[in-house]
Amino acid sequence: MSQPCKRYLMYVAQNYSYAMLRPLQAAIREQGGEVRWFVEGNEADPGYIKPDETLLTSVAAVKQWRPDAVFVPGNVVPSFIPGIKVGVFHGFNAGKLNRRGREDHFEIRGCFDLYCTQGPDTTERFELLAAEHGFFRIAQTGWPALDPLFSPAADNPYLAPRDERPTVLMCSTFSRNLTCAPILYDKIKALAATGKWRWLIQFHPKMDPVIVEQYKQLQSEHLQFVETDNVLPLLQAADVMLCDTSSVLLMFLLQRKPVVTFRNQAPASHLLNVTEVEQVEAALEQALLRPAELMAEIEQYCQTIHPYTDGQSSQRVLAATNLLVEDGRAGLKPKPLNLLRQFKMRKKLGYWKL
Template sequence: MKKRYLMYIAQNYSYAILRPLQHAILAQGGEVRWFLEGNEVNPAFLAPDEQVLATIGDVKAWQPDAVFVPGNVVPSFVPGLKVGVFHGFNAGKLNRRGREDHFEIRGCFDLYCTQGPDTTERFEQLAAEHGFFRVAQTGWPALDPLFTPEPNNPYLAPADPRPTVLMCSTFSRNLTCAPILFEKIKQLSQTGKWRWLIQFHPKMDQDIVDKYKSLAGEHLQFVETDNVIPLLQAADVMLCDTSSVLLMFLLQRKPVVTFCNQSPGEYLLDVTEVDAVEAALTEALQRPEALMAEIERYCQLIHPYSDGASSERVLQATNAMIADGRAGLKSKPLNLMRQFKMRKKLGYWKW
């Protein structure tokens, strides 16, 4: 029988993360349905041929074999193997408990599909410690299209010889560079020496979004999209903060300038003063040999795959666990309070 796979999403960026996986599933004859949790995910981004299950009752009736989640939590009352595929790379962000959020184990998943050796090692240690989930290093499905040229990329400007700078920023008030750098970006964009693309996390404060939108013109384009990959492919250099999207950019072997990055490394050009941004971007565009060597070393650590086949590896690991079941694993924690909150959020009280 055909296997059934549910794409469980709560943010618009999750469409682009899971669509390469959907493509691999359909190529192998499987079935795919989508479930959209909450008000922050827009159903308008669904393609005409993508089918939605509107309620948890519909999901339970459909009985998926596996559920793919590019987020932190998924209800235990959703049927199927729960597979965590992450919404980004580990950018060193600390949560309210002072722990790295990327490695926070919330007791929701049966399988984590990790992106590269640096996170695989940590998750394998956590798997041994907790005993209720497995780990497979697969690479990240969202990146499969990154390694395939986009012939109709709308953000390319072949007739414009200027370097293209992509600015991205996280929404966290403690980490975002957007409000601090606004006047500098305004000044730099007005010089016209570079072409600017601006794209922010969908949770960015609307006042900040509106300020940057006001800069739009012949030298700067503000982009709102559910698919950041064409933007990454179109730019020569990135300006960022501690957003994990910078790691996706690095994987193209392109340099990144960061402002007050929480975990700066030799593979980044990190600055802490607003007036240092322009010089750092100028240096990055020259692609200094030492910097590019550090970028290559780091890419091998975080995501060694550039074959565009991570989706197939995720699917293989998932199907293997569907076949083997949870034999040898402990029961997942009950998480009664979290499950109650999710039932309330989703309006589902059947047992």
């Protein structure tokens, strides 16, 4: 007698979650599993759901469907959603500190049964946390969001094969304390006007709309401003990145391409970090030369944060998840009640039933 296929819920809170979860959806479908989507709050647009995907529009519908596992590329998920809760992260550890002065990437909020880590540097820390707390497991799988990064699409809309100029991708975080976008605006405007490089600009979806509009006004034959739920084609299309402390820079590095950072919070030898506006142009020129010492540092760093280049991280996440689903959390302590956080999520979702 064949076992019934498993059910998996994709839990979306931001538009970037769609592209992060679709490689997992593809792996699930290959194994004959069922997938449904749920959108939390109003910061993610349900319009990104594709015709061949199914959206559950209420918590009641999710509970009726009863998923076996829930994949979350975010920090929290309600306990009243059924299924094993799997944290798959919305980015790499970029060294950002939260308001309590702690590294946000390693903040344990009591929501997850399983964390699927990206590489040794995060696995080691999470294994220590798992031993300390006792209510979740760790599996080093690589990051499913990157599977398509290692399988470039032929129809990338941001490639310009007839344009021989180097392509610079500028990305920036939205945090007022960390973002380089407002500080570098005049410099980017001046550099783009020279026409010596082709510019692609993409910001975090929470970026200040005033700054977004300023950069949109710079669009020309030399500069394109991009709003998208899938940053991977942009990463593939660029030769070098200009960034700040956004974790997207780590995804770019994994292609073994150099990154120039502006006032990065955690400068290191695998980055070309500058602290003054007038240093940006020279740093980009140096990065485009791909100096051997820098490229060796990048390679060593990539092996630490994400050693997988096979595009099979989704399959590893799915295998670890299925193991825990079948295990039923055996040997794990109960998760904390999180009464205040659960109350806030019930209020946000307008759901008060048990």
